Amino acid sequence: MPMLSDKQKLMRRLQQSSFALTEANLYLDSHPTCKDGLKYYSQHKKEHDELMAQYTEKYGPIRAEQTDTEKEWSWAVTPFPWERGES
Amino acid sequence: MWQYEKKLQYPVNIKDPNPALAKVIVSQLGGPDGELGAALRYLNQRYAAPCREVQAILSDIGTEELSHMEMIGTILYQLTRNLSMKEIKESGFDVYFVDHTTGVYPIAASGVPFTAATFQSTGDAIADLTEDLAAEQKARVTYDNILRLTDDPDVREPIKFLRAREIVHFQRFGEGLRMVQDMLDSKNFYAFNPSFDK
Numbered sequence A: 001m002p003m004l005s006d007k008q009k010l011m012r013r014l015q016q017s018s019f020a021l022t023e024a025n026l027y028l029d030s031h032p033t034c035k036d037g038l039k040y041y042s043q044h045k046k047e048h049d050e051l052m053a054q055y056t057e058k059y060g061p062i063r064a065e066q067t068d069t070e071k072e073w074s075w076a077v078t079p080f081p082w083e084r085g086e087s
Numbered sequence B: 001m002w003q004y005e006k007k008l009q010y011p012v013n014i015k016d017p018n019p020a021l022a023k024v025i026v027s028q029l030g031g032p033d034g035e036l037g038a039a040l041r042y043l044n045q046r047y048a049a050p051c052r053e054v055q056a057i058l059s060d061i062g063t064e065e066l067s068h069m070e071m072i073g074t075i076l077y078q079l080t081r082n083l084s085m086k087e088i089k090e091s092g093f094d095v096y097f098v099d100h101t102t103g104v105y106p107i108a109a110s111g112v113p114f115t116a117a118t119f120q121s122t123g124d125a126i127a128d129l130t131e132d133l134a135a136e137q138k139a140r141v142t143y144d145n146i147l148r149l150t151d152d153p154d155v156r157e158p159i160k161f162l163r164a165r166e167i168v169h170f171q172r173f174g175e176g177l178r179m180v181q182d183m184l185d186s187k188n189f190y191a192f193n194p195s196f197d198k
Helices: A006-030 A035-059 B019-025 B035-048 B052-079 B085-091 B094-100 B125-149 B153-183
Strands: none
Touching (some): A006 B153, B019 B085
């Protein structure tokens, strides 16, 4: 296992949290009134939003709308995820 | 509408380029059971789904397939970087290279370009969902075969993730099919098209 950069470590946490939401979302599509599922989703949503805010503040936007427009359009300048070391 | 997120669903970081492997993995981009076909199948079928839950399942799984297309594109991109002409010729990648250089193009490993003829949108939710169950199993088989063809852990890990997603999607489509079947009443015991015959 190669050494992960701090950026990659945070990205992995975001990916894990995001995946929990994707998985719960699909489950809830076929079980829309499941209380445990709804609770699971809302807990992970909170964690996801915190990680997303942490990541975008440090490393730039994940979605174009998160771009800080003070200096430059960083959306077009920060790396895309298919590059090695970006995921 | 859709919004792009600048992140992969699961990490892909491949140390060793391997054009021969790219030549077979490309089938999961543009082949008969690939991710592009999966995304287009579900995202086009969803209009005929007779209930909201199945509309949601098709929309969300179709969307997830787009992120899988991006993972396969990333694997292909990283497997084909910094190649010498010698490596291109000796690996058999030359037959792809002649048309696409190292560009990512949706094609089956056999050389057939992506075609919508590999999937259906019948306008009948029972027929569509039954196809979707088979589609997830067929994609799972392709991932099993890719896993038989490589021992590189950098490639195996994301492929194992994608294989597991086929199994989860199969489960969700099974629930969707059951829901549609439960909606059929005694007047439609023989499952005439619940999307068209009101």
